[in-house]
Amino acid sequence: MQAAAEKKQIRKVIFASSVGTLIEWYDFFIFGSLAPIIASQFFPKTNPTAALLSTLATFAAGFIVRPFGALVFGRLGDMVGRKYTFLLTLILMGGSTFAIGLVPGYETIGFAAPLIVLLLRLVQGLALGGEYGGAATYVAEHSPVERRGYYTSWIQTTATLGFLLSLGIILITRKSLAANETDSIRVFEEWGWRIPFWFSVVLVGMSIYIRLKMHESPLFSKLKAEGKTSKNPIKESLTHKGNLKMVLLSLFGATMGQGVVWYTGQFYAQTFLETACKVDFEQTRTILIWAIVLATPLFIFFGNLSDKIGRKWIIMAGLFLAVISYRPIYSKMLDVASTKGVAMDDSKTKIERVINPNNEKGHSIQTTTTIHLYQNGITEKLVHKDTLFASGLEKPQAMDKLSRELPDNAYWIMVALIFAQIFFATMVYGPIAAFLVEIFPTKIRYTSMSLPYHLGNGVFGGMTPFIAVLLTTLYAGDVLVGLWYPIAIAVVSLVIGTIYLSNKIDPEVND
Numbered sequence: 001m002q003a004a005a006e007k008k009q010i011r012k013v014i015f016a017s018s019v020g021t022l023i024e025w026y027d028f029f030i031f032g033s034l035a036p037i038i039a040s041q042f043f044p045k046t047n048p049t050a051a052l053l054s055t056l057a058t059f060a061a062g063f064i065v066r067p068f069g070a071l072v073f074g075r076l077g078d079m080v081g082r083k084y085t086f087l088l089t090l091i092l093m094g095g096s097t098f099a100i101g102l103v104p105g106y107e108t109i110g111f112a113a114p115l116i117v118l119l120l121r122l123v124q125g126l127a128l129g130g131e132y133g134g135a136a137t138y139v140a141e142h143s144p145v146e147r148r149g150y151y152t153s154w155i156q157t158t159a160t161l162g163f164l165l166s167l168g169i170i171l172i173t174r175k176s177l178a179a180n181e182t183d184s185i186r187v188f189e190e191w192g193w194r195i196p197f198w199f200s201v202v203l204v205g206m207s208i209y210i211r212l213k214m215h216e217s218p219l220f221s222k223l224k225a226e227g228k229t230s231k232n233p234i235k236e237s238l239t240h241k242g243n244l245k246m247v248l249l250s251l252f253g254a255t256m257g258q259g260v261v262w263y264t265g266q267f268y269a270q271t272f273l274e275t276a277c278k279v280d281f282e283q284t285r286t287i288l289i290w291a292i293v294l295a296t297p298l299f300i301f302f303g304n305l306s307d308k309i310g311r312k313w314i315i316m317a318g319l320f321l322a323v324i325s326y327r328p329i330y331s332k333m334l335d336v337a338s339t340k341g342v343a344m345d346d347s348k349t350k351i352e353r354v355i356n357p358n359n360e361k362g363h364s365i366q367t368t369t370t371i372h373l374y375q376n377g378i379t380e381k382l383v384h385k386d387t388l389f390a391s392g393l394e395k396p397q398a399m400d401k402l403s404r405e406l407p408d409n410a411y412w413i414m415v416a417l418i419f420a421q422i423f424f425a426t427m428v429y430g431p432i433a434a435f436l437v438e439i440f441p442t443k444i445r446y447t448s449m450s451l452p453y454h455l456g457n458g459v460f461g462g463m464t465p466f467i468a469v470l471l472t473t474l475y476a477g478d479v480l481v482g483l484w485y486p487i488a489i490a491v492v493s494l495v496i497g498t499i500y501l502s503n504k505i506d507p508e509v510n511d
Helices: 002-033 035-042 048-064 066-079 082-100 112-140 145-176 181-190 192-212 218-225 233-239 241-275 281-295 297-309 312-337 408-429 432-438 442-461 464-474 481-500
Strands: 350-358 363-373 379-389 394-396 401-405
Touching: 002 035, 002 048, 002 082, 002 112, 002 145, 002 192, 002 241, 035 048, 035 112, 035 181, 035 192, 048 066, 048 112, 048 442, 048 464, 066 082, 066 112, 066 233, 066 442, 082 112, 082 192, 112 145, 112 432, 112 442, 145 181, 145 192, 145 241, 145 281, 145 297, 145 408, 145 432, 181 192, 233 241, 233 442, 241 281, 241 312, 241 408, 241 432, 241 442, 241 464, 241 481, 281 408, 297 312, 297 408, 297 432, 312 408, 312 432, 312 481, 432 442, 464 481
Parallel strands: none
Antiparallel strands: 350 363, 363 379, 379 394, 379 401
């Protein structure tokens, strides 16, 4: 009976922690999922590439401040408690996400728009810096030591599921805004993109209600009752020689590489599908959704496996597979979506024109869509916009937008290629929470594990889409040049982790 009651209790803990963390990831990732549209809303439209880079830089800024959030909220978590600290991070995250959905665009308030969004993005980063460490620590401290990998791996699914939720809400919103596809795309790009940000309020409200019913971690409660909590967790984490050594080893030997593998397999994969492969907006997201749904159970599998054979070698194997596979995988992605050298079926070419009047400005926008069908089954769509003035003059709006819709066989090959990348991510990410929890003492665990995690994931991992796109812009001759960044970081972690990290950690030592 006692064992059954303990299992029921840990399930409640996992559910409450996971729901909140999933929603925080949703809030954080909705920005990246809508990067191309946000670029057109908050930055000048004269240079789409520069606007996208600026948006990705703003996206990355949220990652860069995560280590500071880890220090601020980690300190609170180690001094005040796990429960109330990550309740606070949830409120901050939800509030800033909702506010992003209210910010007027560049055409309305000029450069104030991207500055306000950047500020809110920084608040998001600080909040997430305090959330993950608290949730992982909270679950780990409720778990039996021999099952920590399994139970904490449920927390590891929340980042991917938050990304999945963001993709799903975006697709549902876009499809429900208008009766036909052309109008739904136009409305979504004009204002409908804000709805997923507003929806965050509903999710956060539900999570706050759930989390208010949670109890404090038993290990922390015991520590507090005995008067053994840390008076200065940051100082103890960074000045104690043995602890600082483990912070640095876990950063350079594990979380740094884990971060770039996770963000390459999902966020850079999305950017690459849209910008390099030119895959249609909707197909890009459904490809990612299928790959995520199929791969997510593997987080649990590898977390559970790490309880039996150790954490280190599973993480190192994931890094190794990513290093040797990325360029072949991305090269294949280009081939699958390519129309180079493929004959076009001219008899099935279609040209559609839609004119949308803008009464406020006294002109109309003419959208010309040219659709070509290739013999390999790919449908290519070229969208061109012109401004039609009342005087009869015509002015081109912006660069032509090219997108491709893949046939079924190519679509599922692309799903398999993204799945492979997420498979590597499950290997490095599934065991990482238990690995970090077990190498740091309870009294400074929140701070100590959050710091290397958010440095590795926030700075090195979160910068992946921005640096990869920047490299592609600087070295336009090699469309795969952006991959050298995650490959190089993963190699460094693989070497350091293989040589210096131990696969044998006694989980009871630090409890």
